[in-house]
Amino acid sequence: xxxxxxxxxxxxxxxxxxxxxxxxxxxxxxxxxxxxxxxxxxxxxxxxxxxxxxxxxxxxxxxxxxxxxxxxxxxxxxxxxxxxxxxxxxxxxxxxxxxxxxxxxxxxxxxxxxxxxxxxxxxxxxxxxxxxxxxxxxxxxxxxxxxxxxxxxxxxxxxxxxxxxxxxxxxxxxxxxxxxxxxxxxxxxxxxxxxxxxxxxxxxxxxxxxxxxxxxxxxxxxxxxxxxxxxxxxxxxxxxxxxxxxxxxxxxxxxxxxxxxxxxxxxxxxxxxxxxxxxxxxxxxxxxxxxxxxxxxxxxxxx
Numbered sequence: 001x002x003x004x005x006x007x008x009x010x011x012x013x014x015x016x017x018x019x020x021x022x023x024x025x026x027x028x029x030x031x032x033x034x035x036x037x038x039x040x041x042x043x044x045x046x047x048x049x050x051x052x053x054x055x056x057x058x059x060x061x062x063x064x065x066x067x068x069x070x071x072x073x074x075x076x077x078x079x080x081x082x083x084x085x086x087x088x089x090x091x092x093x094x095x096x097x098x099x100x101x102x103x104x105x106x107x108x109x110x111x112x113x114x115x116x117x118x119x120x121x122x123x124x125x126x127x128x129x130x131x132x133x134x135x136x137x138x139x140x141x142x143x144x145x146x147x148x149x150x151x152x153x154x155x156x157x158x159x160x161x162x163x164x165x166x167x168x169x170x171x172x173x174x175x176x177x178x179x180x181x182x183x184x185x186x187x188x189x190x191x192x193x194x195x196x197x198x199x200x201x202x203x204x205x206x207x208x209x210x211x212x213x214x215x216x217x218x219x220x221x222x223x224x225x226x227x228x229x230x231x232x233x234x235x236x237x238x239x240x241x242x243x244x245x246x247x248x249x250x251x252x253x254x255x256x257x258x259x260x261x262x263x264x265x266x267x268x269x270x271x272x273x274x275x276x277x278x279x280x281x282x283x284x285x286x287x288x289x290x291x292x293x294x295x296x297x298x299x300x301x302x303x
Contacts, residue, residue: 004040004294007054007086008032008063009047009274015067019049025064027286030279034290047078055085061293062090062274069142072099089293090253090272093246098272101139102170107267110241113234114267115258120161120171128157133176133207136160138169143219144212149176149205160211176205177258177266185268186257188227188235189277189285191292193243193250195236197282198227201256224282231257234265242270251292252277 047065068075083092130153137147150157184202200222235255256269279286
């Protein structure tokens with residue numbers, strides 16, 4: 001093993017695919033080039049490849065393990081095993097905390113403005129809210145999996161909630177933020193807690209469409225944007241809470257914001273496990289990320 005042998009943990013293109021047939025990750029090539037410029041070797045590897053010796057790598061970066069939410073218990077067991085033999089980034093406590101979106105309750109309690117969310121736990125009684133549109137999804141989910149938008153009071157949502165509960169999920173019911181239809185989301189990317197760049201994102205949830213297959217492939221990015229001071233403040237507040245709460249440095253993170261009815265930013269997602277970081281859109285970002293990943297072992301600048 002060289003001083004820096006970095007494994008970029010990825011996922012297979014589909015469940016039965018070969019461990020060498022990986023789901024495309026636009027961040028991978030820019031990051032590998034930036035790591036190479038710092039003298040590090042790197043390799044994309046399926047996280048569930050049974051033949052990998054993870055201890056042979058100095059760092060294991062959780063890069064695109066996007067099927068983790070389909071089998072979270074297996075994934076967390078893998079992450080714990082890897083953390084015992086290598087440096088996992090983001091660190092294991094972050095992975096354990098971020099995989100279940102019930103953490104939004106903690107952010108709300110800490111005063112971070114979050115999209116209004118209610119929670120349906122096993123054994124709970126639930127009726128659809130009667131106001132505006134709302135969204136139903138499991139708390140362990142990503143990319144729009146098992147997510148659907150409903151009109152206020154729609155009884156069809158009851159079946160969706162009961163099905164998720166029967167599968168063992170905690171269910172999130174979120175107010176649908178109508179401004180998303182015109183403005184989309186703003187994703188703010190941070191490295192080592194420092195703002196790097198922001199992109200505009202659109203993921204269309206159509207009322208009455210129900211759960212769709214592979215919804216993440218409907219997502220589109222509109223390019224770089226300049227966040228407002230309020231957006232920067234809310235995103236930084238969310239990241240600072242996580243870092244303090246978990247006692248961990250966060251080499252990378254993405255905070256997804258939407259605008260509430262009054263225009264104020266609200267946190268929709270805290271993406272700290274394997275978010276797309278738009279390194280292919282912001283050409284300077286890959287260097288920043290590579291430095292953040294290797295910073296503890298990089299030579300200190302001469303004074």
